[in-house]
Amino acid sequence: MFALSAAVDAEFAEVLSRPKFARAIPLARRDGLLRILRDAAIWFDPTVRVTDCRDAKDDKYLELALTAGAEIIVSSDEDLLVLNPWRGVRILNPTDYLAFV
Numbered sequence: 001m002f003a004l005s006a007a008v009d010a011e012f013a014e015v016l017s018r019p020k021f022a023r024a025i026p027l028a029r030r031d032g033l034l035r036i037l038r039d040a041a042i043w044f045d046p047t048v049r050v051t052d053c054r055d056a057k058d059d060k061y062l063e064l065a066l067t068a069g070a071e072i073i074v075s076s077d078e079d080l081l082v083l084n085p086w087r088g089v090r091i092l093n094p095t096d097y098l099a100f101v
Contacts, residue, residue, distance in 0.1 A: 003068035004041035007060040044068050052086065055079035065089050072097065
């Protein structure tokens with residue numbers, strides 16, 4: 001399952017609009033990727049606020065995980081990875097996740 005919230009979706013869209021992605025990936029392809037992710041996602045509206053991450057901007061991922069009942073968060077973000085495990089949720093980088101599944 002791929003969970004998504006409005007806050008996480010907004011960050012995905014913002015990241016894809018950054019110059020390094022804009023130079024490498026045409027706008028139509030970036031828009032297509034977002035459309036695929038949005039269509040495939042199960043949407044959640046987190047109501048529990050979390051302040052456990054040392055980077056407050058990443059708390060939205062923890063909030064989504066709690067609301068969605070996630071077992072694993074896949075991320076390369078060190079601010080999230082250092083929390084592993086967090087409230088029973090494993091936080092794995094992509095390489096470790098692929099080795100796990």
